[in-house]
Amino acid sequence: MFKNMKMGIKVAVSMAVMVVIILGLGAYNIKEIRDADESDTILYANNMVPLNHIGEAQAQSINVALNIRAFVGAEANMRANWLKLINEGAVNTRKEIDSFGKTASDADLQEASKKLATKFDNYFSGFAKVEELLTNDKDRTRLNAHMNEVMAPARLELVKQFQETKAMTVDRAHARSEKNTTDANFAIRMSSLSMIFAALFAIIVGFVLYRNVDSIVKSLLDEAEMLAKAVLEGKLTTRGNPVRINFEFRGVVDGVNKILDSVVSFLDNMPTPAMLIDKEFNILYMNDLGAAVGGKSKQQVLGGKCYDHFKTSDCRTSKCACAQTMATGQKASSETDAHPGTNNLEIAYTGIPVRDASGQVVGAFEVVSDVTAIKKAAKIAEKVAHFQTAEVVKLTQTLSQLADNDLTVRFEPGAGDADTAGTREGFVKIAEALNQSIDNLRAVLVQVTESVEQVTSASTQISSGSQSLAQGANEQASSLEQISSNLEEMASMVKQNTENANQANILADGAKQQADKGNESMLKMASAIERIKASADETAKIIKTIDEIAFQTNLLALNAAVEAARAGEAGKGFAVVAEEVRNLAMRSAEAAKNTSALIEESQKNAENGVAVSNQVGEILKQIVGGAQKVAQLISEVSAATNEQAKGIDQVNQGISELNKVTQQNASLSEESASAAEELNGQSEELAQMVATFVLSKKNEGRVMAKTEARKVLKASAEAHPKKQPMLTHKSKAPTDVVMETAIPLTDEELRKF
């Protein structure tokens, strides 16, 4: 069963068993260590703690005995301190003995603790008598007797009991310790045994696994070696046997078989024939195409001789590339004709040596290319080249005739056969284009001849036109000068106007300020008048009061007169006084009345004054408004005048420019007149040049020095493109138009020309 398991599972099972063994061993060890620890705790709790208590109890009891001695020997006044210490010691001793009893591990020790308690109580009860005797017995005979007879034996008993109990406790601790040592030794022995067992198990499992893996690898290597050898020797049909391999690794052999299958299938499907042969030319392998060329199947050709299949001229001669390859061990190529089956082929083929593992050549691998089509194409190409050369020579002749200004030549391509038809087509196209170009050139030159005649007549007209233009320009210039002087006068007048306007502006401003001041003063006056009116009102009130007083006084005087009359003769003098008083009252009333009238008048006048001042203010405001308007109008006039001045300046500038242009026009028109004459001469020259071209068979005699004519053409072609910028530049002035279209060349250009 183990044998049939997969390798991974085998390793996993072995590891799992090892892990279980190690875990068991670890668990056992942990348990033992814990037992030892527990045993230690018990040793401490059951033996060390009671031992400590009993030691402490013994120390305390010794303290008590020593303190009793000190108590007995001490002065009376110091005894209380010792007594306190003795009692504390006794209590501590009892407490420690009780603690010992409680912590004791077995019944024997508890019994011993009880005895110890009894003996201590027995000893300490004798101390009460000591206290009593110390106060009563002055000569201390009885005290000494008590100390020696009672206290000393009791203390001896106690000490003996302490020693016994202590010895017992130490014995128990020793026994416990012995047990612990025994347990620990047992645990060490058990652990060692388990480790040895685990190590043995691991060695056995490792050996079994090694054997298993080794046998599998060996069988795989055998199979791989066999396949490699077969492929090296060209036995491409050989395949590995998977049944001989452990079931788990059969995939490896299957995979290698599949790789071989796919490599062979690539060879089978190669677009060229290929084969493997041994030294005796036996076919070991041939791909599908190779077999099909001979009209056979792959199986049919296998094992036959290669020269029986391909039947080439090289076969069984020293020219055979495969024979060369096998003889030299080097790659060799050759070309020949082959006749497999019913075919007749031109082939190129290459032999590659096949070696066995020791490097010995055991056969050859041959790859064949069909070059029949390539050979045929090369023959056609040669023919076409011949044809092309002939045609090019013809074409060159035609072009050189054309270069000699003969515009009557034509190019006709020669006749070809089926192979040169494509090339001829190209030459036919060239011929069409060339012949068309020559025709066009001829037509153009005919037109040029006509144009030259026209140019000649036109240039004559231009010459006369330019002269009259020059005269006109001179007249124009003199009128422009007059205009310019008039404008300058006008400009000075405008400047004067501007100055006047500015002065008027300043004056208007002054008027406005004065009017503003007047207005202010008027306002002040109006307020003063108002104040006068107010004080007049006040005065009127006072006058009224005076009038009233006068009236009352009058009444009083009248009453006095009445009384005086009643008094008869006695009142006569009084009556006179009353009369006088009354007169005074009348006068003051009269004065008050007059004053009142005066004040009323002054009030009226004041009111009038206010109204008048308001009117004056209103008028002043209007004056201010008027002054402002005047100032505004003047500034507008000033601005307008300034604009005018500027405008005149601009006009002046324009006129001076116009003047310049006119003068330029005059000089240019003179120049153009001379240029037109020159043009006339040039056009005649041009006509002569055009005449050098042979435009028809009749004119053949007119062919002139060809090189000279060509130079002239070149020069005119250079001059021509510069016409354009001249035209756009000067077309601004309408007077120039005639001149420009006639003579587009500058002096410099003309010189060049």
Add this chain to the structure above:
Amino acid sequence: MSELEQSQKTGAVTGDLKHLAGKYLTFRLGNEDYGFQILKVQEIIGIMNVTRVPKMPEFVRGIINLRGKLIPVVDMRAKFTMSKQEDTLKTCIIVVEVNISAAKVTMGVIVDNVSEVLSITEQQIDPPPTFGTNIETAFMLGMGKVGQKVVILLDIDRVLTGTEVEQIHAAVLTQNVSAKVDTK
């Protein structure tokens, strides 16, 4: 009654003008000057608040309180059927003593303006003009000529007829009584 007073009175009746000479308090109503015999005048006061009394004739303005004494006030313009006029600052009340059937009554007379105290001689006085039988002139003592002016001298006792004065007096008396009761 004084001698002068007596003589003035009797003179008026007899037509003898000598007794009319003496002092007069002159005043104005409208454009005319009038005069009262000075001895008839008690005092002159400025116009003051006049309390109207119901059921009085139109010419009675009302009553005034003159230093604790109530006296009736008569509007002379109304009495002389002259056009009505608002009181001015010059309007005065002349307090006079009127004799009504041997009783003396103090009354106020409202006039436009008090002028002066004039001494008028016998030669300056003419008897009141006779315009015809029907027109009553008894309330005038005579006509005084002072410079260019004419002063109509009035008999105050006759300006107000006896019955009128009694009526007024009676009304004033009741007022007085009631005023006294009120003050108590």
